[in-house]
Amino acid sequence: MYKISALKHDEQLEITWVMPSQLALYKSKPYRYIAWRIRSEEKGSLIHYLHEKLWNISNEKIFYSIHTIAYSLVKISISLSIKGKQHIKEILDTIFSYINWLKKEDPQKEIYDKFSQSSENNFRYFDEENPLDNVRNLCINLHVYQSRDYITGNRIYFEYDPEAITKILNYLTPETANIMIFDNDFGNLTLDKLDSWSKTYTDIEVPHEWLEHWKSVKPLPDFHLPEESLYIEYYLELPEKVPKYPVKLYSSNVAELWYLPDIKFGLTKTYMYTHLISSLGLQSPENAALMTMYCNIIKLQAVEELYPAVKSGLYTYDISVSEKGIIIKISGPMPIVSIYSKQSYIVSMYIIFTLFILQLLLLIIIKYMKYLEVTKEMFEIIKDQQINLYHNTFTKPGKLAEDMKLCILKLVHYTYVDMYNALQNVSFEDFKNFANSFTNRLYIQCLMQGNVTQDSAFLSIQECIELLKCDSLYSNTMQSNRIFQLLLGTSYYKLKNINQRDPTSVVVNTYQIDVTSIELSVLMRLMIMIMKKQLSMQYQLKNQDNLIQHISCDCTDVDGILEYSISATYSVENKLYSTEDIKKWMDEFLIFFRDFLNKFSENDLDDVKERFRIFKQHADMNVGDEINRNWDEIMKCEYMFDRHEREILALNKIKIDELIEWFDKYTWDENYMKQLSVHIIGTKSDKMPSIALEYIIDEHQHNDEEKYITKVGQYKKNLYAYPAFEGYSN
Numbered sequence: 001m002y003k004i005s006a007l008k009h010d011e012q013l014e015i016t017w018v019m020p021s022q023l024a025l026y027k028s029k030p031y032r033y034i035a036w037r038i039r040s041e042e043k044g045s046l047i048h049y050l051h052e053k054l055w056n057i058s059n060e061k062i063f064y065s066i067h068t069i070a071y072s073l074v075k076i077s078i079s080l081s082i083k084g085k086q087h088i089k090e091i092l093d094t095i096f097s098y099i100n101w102l103k104k105e106d107p108q109k110e111i112y113d114k115f116s117q118s119s120e121n122n123f124r125y126f127d128e129e130n131p132l133d134n135v136r137n138l139c140i141n142l143h144v145y146q147s148r149d150y151i152t153g154n155r156i157y158f159e160y161d162p163e164a165i166t167k168i169l170n171y172l173t174p175e176t177a178n179i180m181i182f183d184n185d186f187g188n189l190t191l192d193k194l195d196s197w198s199k200t201y202t203d204i205e206v207p208h209e210w211l212e213h214w215k216s217v218k219p220l221p222d223f224h225l226p227e228e229s230l231y232i233e234y235y236l237e238l239p240e241k242v243p244k245y246p247v248k249l250y251s252s253n254v255a256e257l258w259y260l261p262d263i264k265f266g267l268t269k270t271y272m273y274t275h276l277i278s279s280l281g282l283q284s285p286e287n288a289a290l291m292t293m294y295c296n297i298i299k300l301q302a303v304e305e306l307y308p309a310v311k312s313g314l315y316t317y318d319i320s321v322s323e324k325g326i327i328i329k330i331s332g333p334m335p336i337v338s339i340y341s342k343q344s345y346i347v348s349m350y351i352i353f354t355l356f357i358l359q360l361l362l363l364i365i366i367k368y369m370k371y372l373e374v375t376k377e378m379f380e381i382i383k384d385q386q387i388n389l390y391h392n393t394f395t396k397p398g399k400l401a402e403d404m405k406l407c408i409l410k411l412v413h414y415t416y417v418d419m420y421n422a423l424q425n426v427s428f429e430d431f432k433n434f435a436n437s438f439t440n441r442l443y444i445q446c447l448m449q450g451n452v453t454q455d456s457a458f459l460s461i462q463e464c465i466e467l468l469k470c471d472s473l474y475s476n477t478m479q480s481n482r483i484f485q486l487l488l489g490t491s492y493y494k495l496k497n498i499n500q501r502d503p504t505s506v507v508v509n510t511y512q513i514d515v516t517s518i519e520l521s522v523l524m525r526l527m528i529m530i531m532k533k534q535l536s537m538q539y540q541l542k543n544q545d546n547l548i549q550h551i552s553c554d555c556t557d558v559d560g561i562l563e564y565s566i567s568a569t570y571s572v573e574n575k576l577y578s579t580e581d582i583k584k585w586m587d588e589f590l591i592f593f594r595d596f597l598n599k600f601s602e603n604d605l606d607d608v609k610e611r612f613r614i615f616k617q618h619a620d621m622n623v624g625d626e627i628n629r630n631w632d633e634i635m636k637c638e639y640m641f642d643r644h645e646r647e648i649l650a651l652n653k654i655k656i657d658e659l660i661e662w663f664d665k666y667t668w669d670e671n672y673m674k675q676l677s678v679h680i681i682g683t684k685s686d687k688m689p690s691i692a693l694e695y696i697i698d699e700h701q702h703n704d705e706e707k708y709i710t711k712v713g714q715y716k717k718n719l720y721a722y723p724a725f726e727g728y729s730n
Helices: 030-039 046-052 088-105 109-125 131-142 162-171 208-216 285-311 357-370 376-394 397-409 416-424 428-438 454-468 518-541 579-598 602-617 623-635 643-653 656-667 712-717
Strands: 002-005 012-019 063-067 072-079 178-183 200-203 247-251 255-261 269-277 316-321 325-333 336-341 351-356 443-450 489-496 504-515 550-558 561-571 674-681
Touching (some): 012 088, 030 072, 030 109, 046 088, 072 088, 088 162, 255 454, 255 623, 269 357, 269 623, 285 325, 285 357, 285 376, 285 428, 316 357, 325 357, 357 454, 376 397, 376 416, 376 428, 397 416, 397 489, 397 504, 397 712, 443 454, 443 623, 504 518, 518 550, 518 561, 518 579, 518 602, 518 643, 579 656, 579 674, 602 643, 623 643
Parallel strands (some): 002 178, 255 443, 489 674
Antiparallel strands (some): 002 200, 012 178, 063 072, 247 255, 316 325, 336 351, 504 674, 550 561
């Protein structure tokens, strides 16, 4: 057993077994049958038991396998909650109890057949990969599978082999297990060894009585086979004539529904994306943190009911938090189905009911949103996990620099430090009040695209509204996303790295441009395409003393205002330099780049424009690519579904003189140049880190205090706020 220092807050328990290579068994893939059983999230499964005990509260998969021609590895990896770290021995007992139960039950052909069917469904409906990945995978398959199985060998199951399954289960013994525990705090235990990745660890012999117990531990009564769920598919007929872009089917003061049937790809797959917008998350850092907690608990509690659809291989779902609310993405065929289930959100008895599966999955998630039941123990564990995640984020200097930049630019933006500090004082009652009020007032954005009829799409949004029973948002409670216009010249914001043991420093120079337009955004992206290559070349030519470890440039649209930025990292261990030297290097690069552009010919620009045109005119690989573009337009309330076509038209008109003039105007002209230079300055100290923003004040500040930001709120009071550039469609 090994105890190893964890990276940040990634506390885990890993059990690994090595065995002979399993590649020759690709036709039956017995190791995937075992993975299927261990990954199950249904009632009666290992994961369900760990969730019930609150020892694991993650939705990440826990079974992995690695296969080579020489050997194979299988690994069970459990993310540990605070409570889980206190019950390592019990978790190990549970895992070996579950393995013993699998051995006792013997391989189940019925389960294998369902798993095989699920894999065929996945193969049938999986989104097309990009050509490079296809070629790479095919090259590997040429060395592993027979010629007729080059394409299907790693996806399809050809034969059932219970003996092979039993043989692999017999490899999963306590004596051959490699147990690793990753944590940041092992109490008084000293980690006295160092591996080649600079991780400290120690190895401990597993007690003999533990091994003997694991060999004979009886299966827990909580483990049992999953309940039967039957999904029957009926295909729908789409209209022969369909619009090129999404059309609005429904609009009210509570919701909008956009619809686009698919005839391009010809699959029976439908995408249903829903954004539940609330005013609560933007009202305070406490609410912003609570909304993330609320989302995480919904994901944890809904997984058991949603898993049968996922297990079928036909359906996927994702629940995530946005700045304004919660996003639910569901995809799969759009059949009418009969589902046999012990539990239903309608009644608590054996029933047969008919629904669209996508609609059913959405209603299950909404049920948990509206009627969330949480214990105080679960709340405390999820809260602690989220505090650790915030800490893990803002102790990375690159993340901190980006977060603080947005804090300065945006009218409303709560940093990870804000939410970390706010969450410390949030009580269980605060959370219950938030959860009970979240669905009271909402605005719902919905897009249904793919193999779906208008009637089905309309029925789905109506059922959603009816179950939520929400009122519309108050017009004065929904704060619009607005951006502040920076002062002319350069404004500096300098902080010490919060992790005082990390010597990494980061400099981010952001040049604010103007209100976005198609022409301006195309022009800026052309400039960045040219700049990226030259920045990389200059970095290699003029960085022999390792002043900079990494450098990049990019352009973004921040809530309707365009900007471009250059970012660089370096280590304070190089004491000959400071972040001012890094900024000077960046400024010198921009001088070089201006001279380079002045020599750039129209033919050179045509080559760049052609690359841009090819990228924009590239056919979508799957309907998912197309829906993501359409969804982005709806989320931003811009609804410019023909953006690519407009960008191509704008591209044709751009000349090199215009690009040079634009670059000079916003980078050098003192009447237009607005730069924000964010410095996160690394230190290397033995002091215990404190969670506070520590500003850097240097000799330059006394020359122009207005441009050196030490109080963000005070600085923003003197700035002009651009008007809001989005609004909800009614």
